[in-house]
Ligand SMILES: O=C(O)c1ccc(O)c(O)c1
């Protein structure tokens with residue numbers, strides 16, 4: 001899938017493990033090349049020649065050796081020592097088989113701030129490199145002592161005017177300093193030796209700490225990378241796009257997982273992260289979704305009965321049975337109903353899921369307009385497809401692996417009615433009357449370390465946007481939360497990750513043995529009626545303390561009758577301008593999955609302000625909670 005116009009590379013510092021494991025993971029993920037980070041070389045038993053041989057076997061170009069620090073502006077004798085050290089690194093590069101060395105702008109307190117000195121030193125270094133057939137790329141570190149802006153670094157490279165001296169652009173250094181990407185237009189493409197790519201969250205902190213700990217993959221952070229990459233393309237740059245991600249979270253993860261995420265992120269950036277790039281037309285587009293067509297639970301018969309006891313009070317009925325399998329279609333509403341599928345098959349993926357996790361969501365079906373296009377996008381991003389043997393005459397619904405090994409089915413939006421009729425021909429009960437529900441959002445819980453990976457999965461595969469990241473207080477720790485949503489908000493996922501071992505999120509992961517769906521929210525236009533009907537039919541509700549409602553009354557000046565009506569039904573409330581949000585929760589099913597019902601009156605969020613109240617209420621049901 002190599003695109004000659006978009007060559008991919010990654011710095012070995014970006015991923016965990018030993019150098020040989022890193023290189024294998026980088027090659028497996030599909031990159032064209034890798035930058036060798038000096039520390040990885042220093043800490044391996046492999047010689048530079050052995051690394052070169054290994055990279056050649058793996059089909060990886062060695063795109064750069066880096067970094068070389070504190071070269072320019074030094075007084076003697078430090079200057080002579082720096083140039084000796086440089087020659088030694090040239091030896092290493094020749095063995096490694098790369099001709100490019102990254103030279104960082106100096107951070108040395110000894111360095112002279114004289115621009116002419118910098119130019120003279122870099123010119124001499126370039127002359128020495130050229131004598132050995134090598135090149136130097138000069139990079140302005142955001143915390144460089146005198147040079148910390150790519151415009152300044154470019155001016156130095158341009159004026160030095162040596163063929164072996166070029167520029168390295170690193171999105172982190174430029175975008176963390178908010179340097180306008182239009183300034184890249186002044187740079188000559190033949191002088192831009194390599195570009196390094198990283199995203200990051202917008203933080204208000206020192207550049208060094210921000211860069212070393214918070215860099216992330218394109219699409220995971222907040223940097224305007226489309227503008228930056230667009231400006232680089234516009235000058236005619238033809239070289240490598242090389243990820244350089246310093247991040248402790250990634251270094252704690254698996255080498256292959258992080259390498260693959262990086263590859264996906266570069267592919268995402270190639271096509272445009274928030275708007276299509278000029279190359280996007282030639283690439284499989286992001287998958288357009290038009291709704292959550294079904295949610296599939298894996299369950300034993302006994303668990304299925306417990307689940308049924310929660311679904312019935314919400315107005316769901318088992319309306320049809322699968323043509324050949326022990327699978328039931330539960331629906332709510334008549335026209336275009338909400339679909340929940342309960343799979344009790346004694347074999348196959350659903351069964352394995354039930355064995356590992358207990359009754360839980362094993363698959364989601366998303367309605368998409370273009371199923372072959374969706375599969376092409378998944379292949380392009382190297383998202384693994386899942387295939388299970390089809391029974392004769394079974395309707396094929398292609399799927400890929402999602403969070404926690406669950407599946408995402410691509411349901412053809414045009415033929416979904418025919419699909420249901422074909423797959424579930426045996427009618428059971430009639431649908432129940434009552435207020436209609438829709439699927440509002442699906443909340444997935446995961447380890448903190450996996451959070452950014454799944455965020456990237458959604459934004460790269462689907463035509464969705466991410467909301468700002470929130471930190472939510474749990475009685476036992478902090479939870480990170482972020483949503484991805486399609487344009488008409490017919491598909492919304494909320495992702496939650498926790499660092500604290502005892503938070504509800506972490507307990508979910510422990511009880512469940514992995515990441516998965518923690519709750520499903522349904523939307524209604526009449527939450528009071530849904531709450532009353534659910535209560536009358538025995539839905540166990542999450543109880544909310546009276547103090548909460550007293551505070552609501554004080555905060556928003558709501559009518560006492562409304563407050564009482566909400567309190568009687570355990571309905572939480574939020575407001576954003578004129579927009580209002582009402583929400584209530586069920587108790588957890590099998591101590592894992594719970595349901596939420598929401599009424600949105602023009603409100604776009606998820607009631608984050610109420611999450612600590614909800615989490616505390618849930619924590620009270622934990623056997624050893626001191627309350
Ligand atoms: O943090 C650093 O030291 C460092 C080193 C090399 C780079 O290319 C860079 O962007 C940062």
Ligand SMILES: [Mg+2]
Nearest residue numbers: 139170196244
């Ligand atoms: Mg860099």
